[in-house]
Amino acid sequence: MSALSQMKLLINLAQIDGTVAERERNYITNIGRANGIYPDELKPLFDQKHEPIVPDNLSRESKFQYIVTLVQLMKIDERMYKEEILFCSTIANKLGYRKEVMFELMLHVKPGIMSDSELKNLQLLTEKHLK
Numbered sequence: 001m002s003a004l005s006q007m008k009l010l011i012n013l014a015q016i017d018g019t020v021a022e023r024e025r026n027y028i029t030n031i032g033r034a035n036g037i038y039p040d041e042l043k044p045l046f047d048q049k050h051e052p053i054v055p056d057n058l059s060r061e062s063k064f065q066y067i068v069t070l071v072q073l074m075k076i077d078e079r080m081y082k083e084e085i086l087f088c089s090t091i092a093n094k095l096g097y098r099k100e101v102m103f104e105l106m107l108h109v110k111p112g113i114m115s116d117s118e119l120k121n122l123q124l125l126t127e128k129h130l131k
Contacts, residue, residue: 002058003035006066007042008050009091010073016083020046023076031069052087054094060130063095064123068109075111101129 007028014024025046032042058066070091074084085102092101104125110118 002055002062003032003037005053005055006035006069007032007037008045009052009054009066009070011042011045011048012050012052013070013073013084013087015046015049016087017079017081021077024073027073027076052091052094054091058095060127061123063097063130064126066095067092067097067101067105067126068114068119068122071105071109072111075106075109078111080106096131097126098129098131101126104129 010028010031011020014020014028029039029042032039054066067088070088074080074088085106088105089099089102092105093099104122108118108122108125114122
């Protein structure tokens with residue numbers, strides 16, 4: 001259930017600017033594949049709006065992965081809209097982070113692949129923002 005919820009959040013974020021770019025669609029599809037959701041299962045979801053549901057039983061690691069994937073998607077097209085930042089902030093809050101976490105994330109999250117050490121350091125930085 002949480003993988004599908006995450007896909008819907010990513011799709012909502014990608015739809016904010018009115019268009020889901022090819023890079024955004026590919027990113028979401030790859031995240032889906034990594035979580036056992038096939039592209040033909042995802043395709044119809046791109047034509048819908050979804051309730052921003054965040055599971056409440058997520059581990060710290062899962063919360064971190066949720067918010068990092070959202071910020072990576074936001075940065076993937078090299079344009080960040082105010083609405084996207086607000087959406088990510090809202091989800092971060094629902095995940096149990098204080099709003100200041102977005103500063104850390106926007107400074108340190110890369111739109112591409114991040115090394116394990118980069119992710120580990122970022123997770124340490126963001127954990128201090130958990131409520």
